[in-house]
Amino acid sequence: MSVVTEKKCIARPFLKWAGGKSQLLPEIESRLPQGIKTGEIDTYIEPFVGGGAVFFYMAQRYEGIKSFYLFDVNNDLVNCYNAIKNDVESLIDELRELEGKFHPLTKPKRKDFYYRIRDEFNSDRCTAKLIFLNKTCYNGLYRVNKKDGFNVPSGDYKKPKICDAENLENVSQILQKAEIICGDFEKSDKYIDDKTFVYFDPPYRPLSATASFTSYSKDDFNEAAQIRLARFCRHINTKNAKFLLSNSDPKNEDPNDHFFEDHYKSFVIDRVKASRVINCKASGRGQINELLIINY
Numbered sequence: 001m002s003v004v005t006e007k008k009c010i011a012r013p014f015l016k017w018a019g020g021k022s023q024l025l026p027e028i029e030s031r032l033p034q035g036i037k038t039g040e041i042d043t044y045i046e047p048f049v050g051g052g053a054v055f056f057y058m059a060q061r062y063e064g065i066k067s068f069y070l071f072d073v074n075n076d077l078v079n080c081y082n083a084i085k086n087d088v089e090s091l092i093d094e095l096r097e098l099e100g101k102f103h104p105l106t107k108p109k110r111k112d113f114y115y116r117i118r119d120e121f122n123s124d125r126c127t128a129k130l131i132f133l134n135k136t137c138y139n140g141l142y143r144v145n146k147k148d149g150f151n152v153p154s155g156d157y158k159k160p161k162i163c164d165a166e167n168l169e170n171v172s173q174i175l176q177k178a179e180i181i182c183g184d185f186e187k188s189d190k191y192i193d194d195k196t197f198v199y200f201d202p203p204y205r206p207l208s209a210t211a212s213f214t215s216y217s218k219d220d221f222n223e224a225a226q227i228r229l230a231r232f233c234r235h236i237n238t239k240n241a242k243f244l245l246s247n248s249d250p251k252n253e254d255p256n257d258h259f260f261e262d263h264y265k266s267f268v269i270d271r272v273k274a275s276r277v278i279n280c281k282a283s284g285r286g287q288i289n290e291l292l293i294i295n296y
């Protein structure tokens with residue numbers, strides 16, 4: 001039975017999100033387990049969904065997958081997915097209003113408007129305001145301080161698309177097949193069995209102590225969390241689930257760093273070329289290796 005459709009992916013990630021995997025899709029596609037194509041695998045799980053580039057690709061391409069479970073520890077992000085899933089029309093109305101107010105403003109007035117919305121968002125955590133901030137802030141970053149206050153400065157775009165109604169409607173349709181859950185990646189355990197494919201895209205293990213960008217939430221994903229994740233992968237391997245995990249390759253900077261060879265010993269570790277964009281050092285922006293680790 002062929003379950004691959006040649007439909008174009010029309011629903012795209014609705015937020016700019018650090019570490020988006022669009023550029024790695026061909027490498028991921030060529031490594032998908034056979035069961036995805038034959039329909040043996042019927043469940044797709046993404047424990048670190050972020051912008052969801054891989055989820056949107058999979059959900060629109062493989063009709064044999066019947067259940068999708070998406071997790072992220074970022075509450076604002078999960079609320080955003082659920083608002084789009086459950087009431088996209090109200091969200092579109094709110095975004096239209098924000099866009100209508102923002103676009104005609106002069107540069108200095110736009111700045112004032114941005115910081116007013118940022119203050120409001122930090123007390124009401126309104127989803128439309130999160131999308132507005134994401135489209136108008138510096139580099140589309142999401143960064144919070146220790147008190148969970150969103151603190152990214154304003155960006156400088158000519159006419160940012162704040163309300164992409166067509167995409168949001170397409171996204172909403174796709175999300176009807178998904179459950180989006182806020183929490184730590186280990187929460188996905190109870191949904192994983194031998195008919196599951198799990199794609200892990202955790203915050204990168206920093207290439208160096210100074211070049212790190214891992215502040216997606218107030219709880220950083222530190223070395224202990226990377227080790228916990230490796231243990232979790234070994235655990236789901238014993239359940240005969242299939243997984244693919246991407247991460248940064250520490251050997252880009254230190255050829256003697258064997259973290260992944262040590263912690264993912266019994267799995268296949270491939271290195272593929274990727275370009276990094278979120279990094280303040282120019283040396284962190286070129287082509288570097290990224291790791292793809294698979295258990296099949």
Ligand SMILES: C[S@@+](CC[C@H](N)C(=O)[O-])C[C@H]1O[C@@H](n2cnc3c(N)ncnc32)[C@H](O)[C@@H]1O
Nearest residue numbers: 019020021048050051052053073184185201216
């Ligand atoms: C690299 S991003 C994912 C990028 C995404 N796959 C994409 O294509 O845009 C990592 C995500 O993991 C989330 N995260 C961090 N710690 C987590 C944890 N302990 N459990 C689950 N998600 C976590 C972050 O909020 C962030 O959205």
